[in-house]
Amino acid sequence: MALTGVQIFKLLPKTNCKKCGFPTCLAFAMALAQGKADIAKCPDVSEESKKVLGEASAPPIRTFDLGSGAKAVKVGGETVLFRHDKKFFNPCALAINIKDNLSDDELAKKAAEAANSEIERVGQKLRVDAVSVEYASNSSAQYEKAVKLVAEKAPDASIILNCKDAAAAEAAVKAVAARKPLVYGATNENAGAMANIAKTHSVPLCACAQGLEALSALTEKLQGLGVNDIVLDSGAKSAKEIIDHNTQIRRAALRKGFKPLGFPVINFVLRDNSIQEVSIASVAIAKYASIVVLSSIEKWKNLALFTLRQNLYTDPQVPMQVEQKIYKVGEPDAAAPLMITTNFSLTYFIVSGEVENSKVPSFLAVMDCEGLSVLTAWAAGKFTAAKISQFIKDSGIESQVSHKELIIPGQVAILSGALEDKLEGWKITVGPREANAIPTFLKSRTV
């Protein structure tokens, strides 16, 4: 639990030497307590004090990278039970499970699916983050070969070594050590050997137990053996167990400061029916999983799960927004149509996507409405005739187009009269209500 400024002060040298950049040790202690300073700035603090401070300031849920390199994903580090309390920080990683006893062709194909899973939604690039290779062959040689093949075909994906046989796991870790694979995992039986592997190759380790009592005992054992980057698998399989265990883990870590469960959680949600799996995965994404392992990653499945993750991990205080400016879609000339919308990311991306679909080069004026959608912004008094006309005048678009016609969203048709009054000499045209009607609308104007 966090220490107060006075508690921290007691651990400092109390010489007021100013080397930390603060006038006194007490001032430095106060800054530390607020998280505004780093203990490393005091050269004279004892190792003993550093350790105490380090433990006290450690986040309640440990954060580390799954994988290595630019596409590694951070797991853990959450601070709340409900997104409205602050926000969820590190979007849950999605992984596909691949059995090592498939043919080389099939292994390569599945790995490539993960490698090529990237899609863009509302300006974010989303992809399957990890591949889990399952030790199903019972042959260490086959396992190592499969892991190598998958790693090679999915060069950016993080790797999960789904293997409880320590010897097979070790050989596989060595083969892909640079990728920092997560070893899945340690059980009460193999804990010693697995801890050794994790330490030797400095890779994270998953603790696998049935139930939260056994799991807590296991993570304490692993920490005792010197492993710090731990992932939790409580054995939860059904939707009920997932909600139940994950909620208890998050509460224990955040509300009780219970260190043995202060780690990111992995859930395997494998089901025979792929759409059923999507539904169960939704439960895990909403309820605190940091890694969700799936049995297949069809495109429609990725889209739905990525979108859910994106929705739940947005900042509830700040809607996703884009910059206010006049965007060009295609290469519009001076006669090209001019449309206006708000700067809510979702609105912008849907509308600009449809304008692109129309193949009619256009200007899209995007107005800052604090990231609100068209109707919400209108209802909140941010997308009004006065503000729109001011924006159009200030934007300088008048000198770029040869006409004076502004197309407004159909949902705010009501603004057209007031806008014609405010924007002298302009013609206001009411566009369709829904963006998907924009292509037909724009094309019909050009004939």
Next chain:
Amino acid sequence: MSYVVPKESYNGKVLSLDFGKGDKAAVIGGENTLPFLSFEGDIPNRPVVAYEIQDCPPDDWPETVRNMYKDVSGDPVTWAKHCRNNLNAKAVALRLVSTHPDRDNRSAEDAAKTIKDVLAAIDIPLIILGSNHIEKDAAVLVAAAEAASGYNCIIGKAQEGNYKTIVAAALAHNHKLIAMSELDINLAKQLNILITQMGFDKERLITDPMCSALGYGLEYTYSVMERIRLAGLLQNDATMQPPILGDVGMYVWKIKEVSAPESDVPEWGSIEERGIAWEAVTATSMLVAGTNLLIMRHPKSIEIVEKTIAELF
């Protein structure tokens, strides 16, 4: 360190509510814990999924879901029976779309007749929904409440602009009532207060904080629902204890992700599965956030969600 189950203690309880009659009547709500946390409370009733049907052919539904009902959707009675007999529906939600002035502007009397016919044809509970036109709904739902007198239906939706007449009708004919506000916990609370001040029992209310589809504001609905549940359970706020409705189908089946063919968006994959998954994911998230009653369209999505509900118990 030994592990102690981190239980929360709640002062409040979600109100339970029954609708329909006879041995097919349904009960929702009644839990004294957050959704599905049976390790710290009782969850006596499972969430219920109602099949959405409407009083005119669903021309505006995307083909993927419209096709599921192509042989039965010409007539609401046939459609309702199909849901009951062939799809094993636990409840049906009849939306009186054709009464909307911009659609067929059918009269309140017409709507009343449709309701009588549907009620005579099925023995499962019925939810009766207006066309979401504030003024017209007031007239239509009054007639509907009378036509369904004695059937213990759920009628809705009462909104800030029309609740008075609708509440009076639900009161007079002994129905349950959906109170809908727009994605704001304070508005939801205020509407429930206004309605109970008219003498309508909070035990007969259902809160609809307004749904939104995955990718189209789902996170707002999700968080408002979570906050409503926390207020009802932790703070024992009686106005926040009615069961919650998730009117999922109508928000999902109008967006691009469920209707764009794969040929237009190859990176989105199969349109069939995409639509079903979209409705199932939206509904599952609503369940996790606190929904007790869902209204959905695609039989496959409903089957998936019912299986998930079974897994949650």
